Amino acid sequence: MLKKAPNFVLGRSHRSTYGKKYASRLSLPPALLDDLFEHPGAGRAWVFLLLLLAASGFGGCAGSPARHAGYPVGYVERGVASWYGPGFHGNRTANGERYDMHRLTAAHRTLPLGSVAQVRSLSNGRTVTVRINDRGPFARGRIIDLSLAAAEGLGMIGQGTDRVEMRVIGYEGRPDAFGSLRVQVASFAERINAQALAGKLRGQYPDVRVEVVELSGGRRYRVHVGRFDSERQAQAVADRIESQLQVEPLVVRDDT
CATH class of the missing domain: 3.30.70.1070 (Sporulation related repeat)
Incomplete structure (x- = not known):
C-alpha cells in the first residue's frame, strides 16, 4: 500500500500567501483569490494559477511592458523639457519617420522608441501625451525634447524650456526592439x-x-x-x- 508523501515544500498558509502574491499580477478579484487559496483544496488553485500565468505571458513574453528593464508603465522622470521645431521639420527621426513638428511626438535619450508618455508642466499644470520617436535632447540637464505641437500644448513656446514631470503610460509598436x-x-x-x-x-x-x-x-x-x-x-x-x-x-x- 502506497503512503501519501508528506507535504515538505510549503504548508497551506504559505501556499496561500505565495499564491495570492503571484495571482495578484493577473488582476483577479480579491474574493476569487480568497476562494481559490483559502479553501482546503487550495492545491488545485495552483494548477489554475499556473495555467493563467502561462496564458497571460507571465515572465516577460511579447507585449508585456513590464519586461522593459527600468522603463515599466508608470516610470517617472522630472526635469527640464525643451522643444525643437522648424529647423528639424521633415528630417528623419531615430525610428525612421519624418519629423512632423505639428504632431505630438518627442525625443528622449534612452526610452524605447514607441514609448507613450504623459508630460505635465510643473509651472502651469498643463499636460500633453506624446510618442517617443526620436533621440535627444543632447544638452546637459534636459530630459525630453518636445515637438512644436507638444510645446504649444504645455504653453512653453515663449520661454523655450519648462520644468516637467514625464510619466510612461504605454507602448506602441515594438518597444522591445531597442539597442544598447x-x-x-x-x-x-x-x-x-x-x-x-x-x-x-x-x-x-x-x-x-x-x-x-x-x-x-x-x-x-x-x-x-x-x-x-x-x-x-x-x-x-x-x-x-x-x-x-x-x-x-x-x-x-x-x-x-
Whole structure:
C-alpha cells in the first residue's frame, strides 16, 4: 500500500500567501483569490494559477511592458523639457519617420522608441501625451525634447524650456526592439577633433567610435564609448570620463 508523501515544500498558509502574491499580477478579484487559496483544496488553485500565468505571458513574453528593464508603465522622470521645431521639420527621426513638428511626438535619450508618455508642466499644470520617436535632447540637464505641437500644448513656446514631470503610460509598436546604451562623450563640428578625442579614449574604454549625424545646423561628429545593458553601468562610465576629461557626457540609446 502506497503512503501519501508528506507535504515538505510549503504548508497551506504559505501556499496561500505565495499564491495570492503571484495571482495578484493577473488582476483577479480579491474574493476569487480568497476562494481559490483559502479553501482546503487550495492545491488545485495552483494548477489554475499556473495555467493563467502561462496564458497571460507571465515572465516577460511579447507585449508585456513590464519586461522593459527600468522603463515599466508608470516610470517617472522630472526635469527640464525643451522643444525643437522648424529647423528639424521633415528630417528623419531615430525610428525612421519624418519629423512632423505639428504632431505630438518627442525625443528622449534612452526610452524605447514607441514609448507613450504623459508630460505635465510643473509651472502651469498643463499636460500633453506624446510618442517617443526620436533621440535627444543632447544638452546637459534636459530630459525630453518636445515637438512644436507638444510645446504649444504645455504653453512653453515663449520661454523655450519648462520644468516637467514625464510619466510612461504605454507602448506602441515594438518597444522591445531597442539597442544598447552608450556614452556620448562630446560632439564636434570638425571630424579631426572628434578623431583626436576618440584616439585618446581608445585603450582606456571599449568600443569607441565616431558617429556622423546631419543636423539642421550642419554635420556633427559625436564620440561614443561602450555598450551597456543598464543606465547605472553607463552612468558610472560617464561620471568617470567627466572627472577625467572635464567634459559633460550623456547616456544615450544606440538604435542602429
